[in-house]
Amino acid sequence: MAMSEIQATSPLFRMEGVSKRYGGVRALENAHLAVEAGRIHAILGENGAGKSTLIKIMAGVVAPDEGRMLLDGQDATFRSPAGASAAGIACVFQELSLIPDLSVADNIAIANPPRRFGLIDRRAQRAIAEEALARAGAEDIHPRTLVKDLPLSRRQMVEIAKALASGPRILILDEATSALTAGDVAKVFAVLKGLRSEGLALLYISHRMHEIAELADTCTVFRNGRNVASFSAGSRTNSEVVEMMIGREYSNIFPPRQKRAIEQGRAPVLECRSLGWSDRLRDISFSVGEGEVVGLGGLEGQGQRLLLLALFGVLRGMTGSVLIDGAPVAISDPAAARKPPHCMALIPEDRKTEGLMLPMTVRENLSFAALDRVSRGGVIDRAKEEQLIDEMLRLLEIKTAGLDVPVGALSGGNQQKVVIAKWLMRKPRIILLNDPTRGIDVGTKQELYRLLRQLAETGAAIVFYSTDYDELIGCCDRVLVLYDGRIVRELEGDEISERALIASALNVEAGHEGTAA
């Protein structure tokens, strides 16, 4: 649609000159936004661009310092999430707002449970839950299941159902598809398009360009807390959009691959022979040579994460064998995996729970995995620690106000760098990465890709699981596609394309329709 038409209709929700400061940091500055009914409005921007603050203000989680917001011409500055929800603004948060010990039905109806004689009517609540789940295309979830017993992708669907159940006029989705399987994404997209034709206003935040290309009518780009541009979808090329987001030229985000001469007769650094674990991993065989980056692809939850955990000694009762440098090894637990001769490192998926101790300092977090390398007789050698940390800060260009600030105060991208640096301090030979770029901005991603290549060149063997097809295509020498706990396809070199990845991820022959840009 043309620009003039966008401005002609009167918006359902309008944000005018909204600013928000956290201490000295301006998270949002003089932001303007107009959201219209019956449209999907994409919000783009790097991490720290102000998207999360924008959403939190709309949802009543934080109060703005300046500016005003209007819903239907009425003042709409909410003082609590409950207030925003009552006014018809529902959020699907990236960090889930579900309560783990309550059932799916309890969660869906939590904001305003149906009551009879003042007490919660479980039967009515269940009907509401069933309807909402059906509306979200998640009929497979039983309303009585406890949320904590559901896998991440199902929880995300419950979260969407919960937002729908509140009968919103404006639905905000913050990275709502990041944990979904490809099948669910298709369902959710259909649901969102349906909601659009019902006249809801949708605000869609995502890092995935192809999703935005498929869904959005209007796009707004944020950078450094300001909205830099609004335009109708499809009127800018991907690289133009990315340029707006990062404010600089976007080229060659992936470093070139070095063609390595494979030394004949040399055992691969890491090799698996028919690895199995309960019914979740079956007959997994592959090898990773020195300097190689091997990707793990496929839909979410097909065993990729478990495979990394299996290699790192977290799972018990595995079958098959793991060989390092051609010799069979039995890795009993993560503590053994990280020590010589294995020298493994696992960069976990959830940096907040498995990667970092958020309230502890940057220094402490960096040293955790390498304490034995910087200490003698149980006493930490401060000089040696300092030297190693310094090296890492430079290598990864971690931006921090100092080594003694809590790591939780850093931005998401820098936190992830700390997780990686922490493991690099051990100079690992085998590096396992579990979707390390989830929720990280483009600039940091680019630095990580370069780092991966650099590590490979110095002889590390890298196993890299990613949910982002572009990454697998751009970074990996080979990609193993998993489906239902098995390797269904191995792609090498030029074979690695989005089409081939999607086709084998869905375990169908190539020819499957790719997403339209």
Place this chain on the structure above:
Amino acid sequence: MSEWRYWLNEQRGTLTGLAIFLVMFSVYVANHPAGFTANVVHTAANKGVLLAFVAMAQALVVITAGIDLSVGMILVLTNCLASWIVVGAAVPTTLGVVAVLATGTICGAINGALVIYGRLQPIVATIATGAVYFGLGLLLRPFPGGSVNEDLADALTGRLFGVIPSSLVALAAVVLIIWLPFRKSVAGRAAFAAGSSEPAAFMSGVPIRRGKFAAYLLSGLLAGMGGLFLTFFTYTGEAAYASGSAYTLWSIAAVVLGGVSLYGGRGSAVGAIFGAFAARTTGDMLFAFDVDPLWQPLLQGIVLMIAVSIGSLALLRVRNRLDWFQ
């Protein structure tokens, strides 16, 4: 999964508590010289009911992911108060009972206010208030003494139809009148939600403060009921520090036995009751086996340790070790 399996999953903690109690009680009765008679059951019920009240009080707070170290002292304070005012004819006795229960409720409200509005850590706040409540109890009853309306006491501690301990009937009534409505109320849901994940509850617009405050308030009321029953059993009031502390500590053991998660968000007061009776039986069992009193604390500790371990048996089956930490 069929519906009853969901029910089973929801009630697992409570059922585990029931199972532990049944096993222990069976062993106890089987070795009791008198066997399974109305007398034996009556005595066991009256012994267990006090801890059951305190354990329910504890469970409400533990569900919100807190802990209440003052429940035993509320019991002591209300006991001392009841020994002064629950006396005389029907009307003054009734007023006395109401005043005693109101006192318990106010104690709970103070705890709740400090934790929720004062943002103090529950463990520290309730150590302090517990000391205050005990201090008040001591001022009321520097020496053991006082009396209680004996007709009421006998009615509530005797037997209905010659077989059913009336204290158990009272306990069941409390579950029906307080616990079940609480669990089905919005405030109750909020208490569970806040205990399970306070940030998620906040983001969902749940009335967290109301829910937690209601939990503390009712906790005080239940502990006050415990104090009232203590008076009915003993006919006196006594500010016994050791006894108050013991009730507090055993109430924590009881909620764990009853399947209430100390991490919050999960469990039921009914489970806590089973846990309380199971905990009480650990002591009685040793009587039935005629153990030297000198050995009793030691053995009671071991039995308790075994009982608590049953709940963690599931951890041995874990194959993905990250599940240990969830």
